[in-house]
Amino acid sequence: MQTVKKIHFLIFSMLLCGSLYARTSKPSSPRVEFQLGIEQTERYMPLLQGKRVGIVANQTSLIQGVHLLDTLLARNIQVVKIFSPEHGFRGEAEAGKYVDNSIDAKTALPIISLYGVAKKPIRSQFDDVDIIVFDIQDVGARFYTYISTMHNMMEVCADFSIPLLILDRPNPHGFYVDGPILDSTQRSFVGMHPVPIVHGMTLAEYARMINGENWLSHKKPAPLITIEMKAYTHAMDYQIPIPPSPNLRSMEAIYAYPSLCLFEGTPISVGRGTLHPFEQYGFPNSPIGQDTFTPTSIRGLSVVPLYNQKRCTGFSIPKDIKNEVKQNKQLNLSYLIRMYQAYPEKDKFFKDFFNRLAGTTKLKEQIQKGLTEEQIRASWQADLEKYKRIREKYLLYP
Numbered sequence: 001m002q003t004v005k006k007i008h009f010l011i012f013s014m015l016l017c018g019s020l021y022a023r024t025s026k027p028s029s030p031r032v033e034f035q036l037g038i039e040q041t042e043r044y045m046p047l048l049q050g051k052r053v054g055i056v057a058n059q060t061s062l063i064q065g066v067h068l069l070d071t072l073l074a075r076n077i078q079v080v081k082i083f084s085p086e087h088g089f090r091g092e093a094e095a096g097k098y099v100d101n102s103i104d105a106k107t108a109l110p111i112i113s114l115y116g117v118a119k120k121p122i123r124s125q126f127d128d129v130d131i132i133v134f135d136i137q138d139v140g141a142r143f144y145t146y147i148s149t150m151h152n153m154m155e156v157c158a159d160f161s162i163p164l165l166i167l168d169r170p171n172p173h174g175f176y177v178d179g180p181i182l183d184s185t186q187r188s189f190v191g192m193h194p195v196p197i198v199h200g201m202t203l204a205e206y207a208r209m210i211n212g213e214n215w216l217s218h219k220k221p222a223p224l225i226t227i228e229m230k231a232y233t234h235a236m237d238y239q240i241p242i243p244p245s246p247n248l249r250s251m252e253a254i255y256a257y258p259s260l261c262l263f264e265g266t267p268i269s270v271g272r273g274t275l276h277p278f279e280q281y282g283f284p285n286s287p288i289g290q291d292t293f294t295p296t297s298i299r300g301l302s303v304v305p306l307y308n309q310k311r312c313t314g315f316s317i318p319k320d321i322k323n324e325v326k327q328n329k330q331l332n333l334s335y336l337i338r339m340y341q342a343y344p345e346k347d348k349f350f351k352d353f354f355n356r357l358a359g360t361t362k363l364k365e366q367i368q369k370g371l372t373e374e375q376i377r378a379s380w381q382a383d384l385e386k387y388k389r390i391r392e393k394y395l396l397y398p
Helices: 003-024 043-048 068-075 147-162 204-212 251-265 321-328 334-342 352-358 364-366 373-379 379-394
Strands: 051-058 078-084 110-113 130-134 164-167 225-226 280-283 290-294 313-316
Touching: 043 130, 043 164, 043 225, 043 313, 051 068, 068 078, 078 225, 130 147, 147 164, 147 204, 147 321, 164 204, 164 280, 204 225, 204 379, 251 321, 251 334, 280 290, 334 364, 352 364, 364 373
Parallel strands: 051 078, 051 130, 078 110, 130 164, 164 225
Antiparallel strands: 280 313, 290 313
């Protein structure tokens, strides 16, 4: 009998302790699921109700497979105008090709091109607009023109006191910064701000920096509203679900892009006119490299590619380039240096456009002088440290 009582007492004690623990222990925090800015409709739809809305969008502006435009219209938001960046609203125009104003076939809404004869909208195009929604997937390189489009839209919004609502998205290169800082003498649409080639910011963070550093022409900040992502960090891996532009067709190409895009200012092909652009590079009769490719005309990718119908020899990017970039956290200058050394006509290697892409004349001069990658990289460090301190002020995510 005593044994039975002891057992009952032990069971009661265990239950009591468990009950006390349940009441006194700290409840675990609910796990926050990752969400894009566009997915948080409860945060921004109320801001658009009863307003005449313009959107800056392209093929990447999707919420669970549905376009931002269709999502807004389905919620009875009055969208009155579409503004499109380089490559157009549907993302079908090749790099550098002017895009004309047009009408959206599905909705009959006017599309104002921000990559045509003019790259900045004019006042009359805002007469019927109360607020602008900006949602585009960027890739985190200074010469990728979506940040220049955002700058121009911010200037107009600042001048005419129109709110700009940015729905934030990840930066696939957000985990590092690298490259020379843009010199003001090289300012162009492929580089408008004194930032390195890899700036390490999302578009919402970058817009905050444009405002905070007074980079808009009239030194007047744009009325900015940002819908930040949930559970995002700069170290996060994010698979971009749809190509952000026609020739960035894979995540491998996106990781290689900041290094390989410098070849666009040289006679070296990056594989435009193939199904694997920015995954390979070379030129006809190259004395180095074992990989080959032959550019051809491909509508929507490159109609008249460099070395059309000519067999090129060179290199393919590493299959594990993501891990390489994640580990090294820097541009790979070896691609550029070895192709310069292999190219037979050194005086024709660098085109004028190269300095625009590099943001400085120094990189060209350093390569011509035969400096090593380590020596070139060392010359950036002081300016990069200054930039990092500026960047820190505007970060929204750890």
